Amino acid sequence: MIYEVVIGVEVHAQLRTKSKMFCGCGTMFGLTANSQTCPVCLGLPGTLPVINQAAVEMAVRTGLALNCAIGAHNRFARKNYFYPDLPKGYQISQYEAPICEHGWIEIITGDSKKKIRIRRAHLEEDAGKSVHQTGTNSSRVDLNRAGTPLLEIVTEPDMRSADEVVAYLKGLRETLIYQDVCDGDMEKGNFRCEPNLSLRPLGQKEYGTKVELKNINSFKFVKDAIEYEIKRQTKVLNEGGKIQQETRLWNIDREETAVMRSKEEAHDYRYFPDPDLVPLRISEEWSDQVKSTLAELPAELRSRLEEEYGLSEYSAGVLASDKGFLKYFEEGVKEGEKLGYSKIEVGKELANCITVDIRGLTRMMNRRPGITENLSPALSRDPVREEIRPGTITVSAKNLMELVDKKMKGEISGPTYKAVLEEMFNTRKTAAEIIETKGLKQVSDEGAIEKIIEEVLAKNPAQVAQFKEGKQQVLGFLVGQVMKASGGKANPAKVNELLKKKLGA
């Protein structure tokens, strides 16, 4: 039997507000357990929640970026369940009236484009964390995370492969980061993915029984878990078995999924409107105001970069995928304009420098232990890309442009440019300082080059004779000798030209 895979995805994105969803506690990650709590998020009786306006604004911003309709009439509901990390005995969420509905996002896999429909996105609060201590055989509860705002984003079952799911998740994460609503840091759990998956015989209309995969925190694990689950379900069905509706966990070490719990239905949670919170009305005027502050969407940004700066699809893609690099690039271009270049003239050169050379250097530095202490205090690692964040590059956009300018004017050769850039990275000196102290300035002066050529020709009479007999390839050897004698500083174009003249070619 051939089966079709049907996948929908739920993402819990932690909104990057300064304070929690319903109280004034902070949302910093990694502080001492229970230091960011108050009577409201501890669930003490008699306290009243207050809606965080910044969280609502971020939800609206996300909804607009995902082409959703924004619900004018919002209601918060209580989702009742017991768990040690949920002191109130319920989570405040949205049930009947979510803040965003009926959106879509376009994904690209291989050569094909596809729209994935967003069913809804609703606001809710996060639970605390149970910390299981294996040594003492005990568990403790940390409520620092309890009450931090989450946006749960749910798709329609529109995806048909693990690759489509990963493309969707990458696109969604990029959008959230671009709109400044979520850090997208999967390791810290502020972007959690829960795919649900079922199989149906190809051509059948009704869906099969779905299995939900809980809290996966890397794109690789998402892909692995889905591919494993497709194989597992295919086997069960082919052997005449039935799929149980359940929630399963991905075990990273054993590379398999295992049952976590049988799937609960919505009615198990006894949702009802939270009587402590007034209905939330969102005016069209306010939502329009939020719309005017939307950041450029990644796809639009890529085409703007290609048009405005004449960039290749590759460079535009790299810059568009990282805000830090993009800002660095655009600052660099502005510096270039001050030096009299047009955006197109300098754009390509600078984009190559950043997307190839600078990225290469940041990766290299990342591999060196202890390097972080020597860099700026703002340094942080991107756990997904495993690179040093571009905001922390030690070479300023102005200094970088100064170096690129020298390369463009032919004052330094290609290899010298690379060496100087690396030195700038390591020492924070400017290009001019390094070129000056190391005497790296490219020699274009004809007299000086001619002098070196004469010496080289005198030392290699055999090769000169060969050239005169018609052995053209000897020219390359002689050019190499001249370059070597000049310490790599001679302008290669000039060397070629003068050498040919001297040899009478």
Ligand SMILES: [Zn+2]
């Ligand atoms: Zn609190």
